[in-house]
Amino acid sequence: MGTRNRWLIISVGLGMLLNPLNSSMIAVAIPRLQKEFQLDFTVISWIIFAFYIASTISNPVVGKASDIWGRKKVFLAGLLVALAASLGAPFAPNFSSLIFLRVVQSIGTSMLISVGMAIIRIHVHEKQGTAVSMLNIFQSGAAAIGPFVGGVLIYVWDWSAIFFINIPFVVASFLMAWKMIPSEEMPASVIRHMSLRKWWSVMDGTGIMLFTAGLVPLLISLLSMKAASHISLTHIMIGLAGLIAIGAFIRHELKVTAPFIPLRTLAKYPAITWINIEFIVVNLLFYTLFFGIPSYLQVVRHVSEFQTGILMLTLGLCSLAASPLAGRWIDKSGPRPALLMAAILMVSGSLWLANLNEDSPIVSVCVALAAFGFSNGLNGVGMQAALFRSSPKEIIGVASGLFSSSRNLGAILSSLLIGIMMGGQFSYTGFHLLGIALTIIALLLLYMSWTRRDSGQYPQSRYH
Template sequence: MSVRSWWLMISVGLGILLNPLNSSMISVAIPRLQNVFQLDFTVVSWIIFSFYIASSVAQPVMGRASDLFGRRRIFLTGLVVAFVASLLAPLSPNFAWLIVLRIVQSIGTSMMVAVGMAIVRIHITEKQATALSVLSIFLSGAAAIGPFIGGVLIHWWGWPSMFFVNIPFVLASFLLAWRNIPKDEPATFVAQKKSFREWFVLIDASGILLFTLGLVALLVGLLSAKSSGHVIIGLIGVILLAAFTAHELKAASPFIPLRTFAENPAMTWVNVEFILVNVLFYSLFFGLPSYLQIVRHVNEFDTGILMLSLGFCSLVVSPIAGRWIDKSGPRPALLVSGILMTLGSVWIVTLNQSSPVISVCLALAAFGISSGLNNVGMQAALFKSSPKEMIGIASGLFNTSRYLGTILSSLLIGIVMGGSFSFGGFRVLGMILLVIALSLVFMSWRRRESLQLEESQVHQVKM
């Protein structure tokens, strides 16, 4: 790749790392925020869930906005929004304002994630899997070291420092992006010189509203499944999403072109697989530290060191995966990833209370390597299956799938463990993860057979 391509990736990477960094870094601040605002654990936990929910909604919305108004413009605007939120959040007079600014921060960082992938897809035409592997290092690396960075910042400078630390990244990304991201072509500004009514129809504001309300209601219902009132909210969410589906099939300029997804089933299946991948990965990411500390009585520092091996393996594998996928396509990498996740899940199921703690590294290595393969392979599969004209919305929905998987993993752990974490529950969780891993292997194999059949049919037509 050219020097300009590398600078473009660094410009985008410094922006997109803010979303995973802030989503993982805040987890270690829960006890401190409880003490500062005098709230219970359930209430304070919404500082995590609000970020996930806002990201789930904002990323496809901003992907759609970038397709209409220009990707460079949306990326730079996202940096400004993230800067303002990071500057104001530490000054919040109460927890409610902190949640509001946390949501604003999520929207700003989501603008960069959804648009950043599309910028790379359009402006880097050679060795795209390698380019994706570089972005994956920014994404997975930030998520992996987020808890460690958060712990250091809180220990020395308090919880406000977790917001202030974003500012140098924002400034560096803005300066580099202004210089290196090509200006949007005039054709992208399709919403200019139109009346408000025409603009309203063009962006499908009704569809965005139905999608946002439906997804938020559904996620609130899932996250509070034990409450009958919230179950009703979840059902309302399902109804609103059904209304959204009906609306999109009739809309002249749909926010999410469902007919295009129906015509490209491979794009739909990539998102389904990505949801399952993240359910599996984050169930381990959230569940294993509790197993180590509660069941095996490992201290927090040693637990953090063990968990870093997960991110380290993912970081090491990502650039290797990029070169492999450039040569062989995403299918082999995704198949190997599914096999590794299966082996890791088998390890959890066969684990007993006297197994050496150091052996945890074997499972973490298997899941870490599979994560590195998945981060690049799934994105490459999405690009391969998505029409170029809708890559922004496709990238946004892809990242929404990530957050849906994350939220479902939290729900799964809560259902399996009940009121307290136990070794028996952890083993049951391992069995569920094994089923998910085997499903992913099957899906990857079916994709391989399907593509071989398509290639055979194309070859016969040419003959």
């Protein structure tokens, strides 16, 4: 791989790490924010959910925009949006304002995730497995060490530090990306002085609105049921409204000539759909462990926040160690062997968690963290490599956006799974049940990996 490509990957990676870093650092800030704004845990937790919901929606929107307007412009714009949110959040006068700025931050950093993957897919032609592994070091490493970084920042400063820490990354990424990302010509279908009506049509504004109107109620309904610990008529009605809107969205997308999410085109590439389903399962497993282990250590085992952060470093360090190895392995053998090994590690880690008891040494948790850390490195590189192999260039922006949204959906589902297993209080019994549930899901993932073909296609793709 040439020197220019390496610097291109670094400039993109410095921007892409902002989304996973900010989605993970906030977890350790919840108690401090709860005290700062005098709110209960259910309300404060929306600072996490709002970030994931906004990111889930904005990822495919940004992917569509980048396919039309040019990826360099959208990437640089995302950095500016993230910078504005990071500068404003520490001075939020109330919790509602902080939530708004977190949503803005989520949109800006999502622009970097979706477009960054597309930039590497288009401009790096040699050793793409290695290229993806380098990106994964930034992303997975940032997500895994986020709790530790956040804990240290809050300990030596305050919760505002987890927003200010973004500034040097934004500045460095902007200066490097401005120089390293090749400029793209404006597509022929886009004119310089486009009317609002034409812009709405090109972007499929109606499709975006229907997608948002469907996804937001569905997620709010699910998250509200978790918070309330029971199902009410209101939850059901909100969920039904979301399903109706999703149905209208699908009907609309199949009729328009320039759809927001090209369902007919995606139907020609069923592997893309199955990669996203598998990625949801992968992240359901990973984030259940990611959010569950700190609560187990602090609530059940009475470990301090600082010690919890130290133990969680096992996850990050193993993920970082696996990523470059995965890149070389995938360049040589394709994604299937690496993904199969990742699934085996997740099954092993889940079984280990299910067999922990209240007297198990604290350090024994590191065995599960190591297994999931190595699997995270393998999955991060393998899943993206499989997506690159399955996605044609003309829809890589949308495909990358959907892929990133799958990560967020997995994170949201992990919160629901933890809530179902734990009920109202985190306990050893609930943690044991959580380990059993993870083992079952990991076995499903292992089956999906086993049936994967070397090309990245699934058996269902024979219908193509």
